[in-house]
Amino acid sequence: MILFRIVFQTFGLALGQIWSNKVRSLLTTLGVIIGVASVIAVIAALQGLRQTVLSEFEKLGAKRVYIDGWLPDSMRRNGNWRDVQLKLPEIIAIRENCPDITSITPEMWGSYSAEYGERKIDGVPSLGIWPTWHNIVGRQVIDGRQFNGVDESERRLVCLINDKAIEELDLPREPVGEFIRLSGRRFMIIGVVETVQLNLFGGGDSSTEVFIPFATAQMLDPDRWISEAWGSLSSPERVEDAREQIKFVLRKMRGISGNDEDTFQVEVMQQFIDQFNSLAAGITAGAGGIVGISLLVGGIGIMNIMLVSVSERTREIGLRKAIGARPAVVLVQFLVEAVTLCLVGGAVGLGIGQALISVLKAVPDSPLKDASVPAWAVLLAVGFSAGTGVIFGMFPAIKAARLDPIDALRHD
Secondary structure (H helix, E strand, O other): OHHHHHHHHHHHHHHHHHHHOHHHHHHHHHHHHHHHHHHHHHHHHHHHHHHHHHHHHHHHOOOEEEEEEOOOHHHOOOOOHHHHOOOHHHHHHHHHHOOOEEEEEEEEEEEEEEEEOOEEEEEEEEEEEOOOHHHHHOOOEEEEOOOOHHHHHOOOOEEEEEHHHHHHOOOOOOOOOOEEEEOOEEEEEEEEEOOOOOOOOOOOOOOOOEEEEHHHHHHHOOOOOOOEEEEEEOOHHHHHHHHHHHHHHHHHHHOOOOOOOOOEEEEEHHHHHHHHHHHHHHHHHHHHHHHOHHHHHHHHHHHHHHHHHHHHOHHHHHHHHHOOOOHHHHHHHHHHHHHHHHHHHHHHHHHHHHHHHHHHHHOOOOOOOOOOOOHHHHHHHHHHHHHHHHHHHHHHHHHHHOOOHHHHHHOO
16 A cells, blocks of 8 residues: 555656657657557558458458369379360369359450440450359349359350450440340340449559350350369358368369379468468567567667766765665666656557558548557557566666665765
8 A cells, every 4th residue: 555655645746847848758758659659550451451452351251262274293294274274164073063162163264355335445355254253253233133053054255244344345234135245246234233442542443354154165165274263162161071071072183192292282261361360460579579579679778868867966866865765766866767757758659550540541542541549559559568567677676776875965
C-alpha cells in the first residue's frame, strides 16, 4: 500500500516535471515517439496489405484445387510439354474416382477475333469450360443462363460474355439472344458472367472475356490441348486425401510407377494462403524489429536526460535521504519518472501512427483500405515504451539511490 502511494505520488511529480520542461521533454521523447509511431504505422500497413491479398485469395476460393501437366527437370531435355498435358479421359477419371473432389472442370484457353455489327476485336480471350466451372470458380451468370449438359454434348455455338465485352463490342445493355461472330462462326449470347477483378492494388481495367462450352472449344481448335483443370474440395480439411486420390488416378493412367517422378502438379489454394500468412507474419516481425531500433535510440536519450536530472537534483536527493527516505524509495521515484516519460512519448507516437494510417487509407484505390491498428500492436507499443523506461531508467535511478546524503547536500 505504501509502495503504491509512493508510485502514485511520483507519477504526479513526473507529469509535473514533464509539463514544466515541455521542450526538453519533447526532445527527450522524440526517439520514443518516432519509434512507436513507426511500429504502429508499419504493423497496421502490413496488416492492411495482408488483408487485401487474402481477399484476393478468397475470390479464388480456398477450396479450389489446381491440376495441370508438369514436366520434371529430369525429363526436360528429352520430354515434350504437350505429352504431359491433361487429357479429357484423365479429368473424367478424377471426377468419377476421387470422392473428395465434388466437381471438376477442364479449361481450354483460346484467342479469337470477336465481331458484332461493325465492331471487331482481335485476340479476345476465349475459355472453353464445363457447366460446373461457375460454382468452382465462383463467377455466376448475372443475366441469362449458364451452360448446361445439352450445350456441352451437342457442341452448341452458344457463349457467355462479361460486361466489358458489352462495352467494347457495343452490344445492347441486355445482350442475351444477340449473335456475335467468334473465329468466323456465329455464336448466340445466352448469358452475362460477372466480372471479377483480381488486382492487388486496385484500379486495373478488366478485358473482354468470352466463354464457350468445352466441347465447342475442342471443335473450333482440335489441336489445342487442355490448359488446366480446376476442382472443388469436399472440405478444406480433406486436402491431403484429395491430393492422394488425384495422384493415384493420374499415376495409374499415365503408367507412372515406383519412384518415377510425377508428370503433373496438384496445388490447393489453401496452401498458398497458409504460405502467405507465414510470410506475412515474418515480414511483420522483421519490419517491426527494424523500426523498433528507433526505440533503442529513444531509450538512450531517456537515460541521458535522466542522468542530467539526477545531477541537477543531487541536493534534493540528499535532503530526502537525510530526512529518512530509503534508497529504494529514491530508486522508485526516478524509475517511475523515466517510465512516465516513455509512456507519454508512446501515447503521442500512438496517436501519430494512427493518424498516418488514416491518411494512407484515405488515398484513392489504396491497397491499405483495410489497414487498422490491432490490439496486440497497441499493447506491444505500450509494453515497449514501459520497457524502454525501465531498462534505460534503471541506471540513473540506481545512481540516485546510491548517493551519499552528506556528499549530496554538499553538491553545488
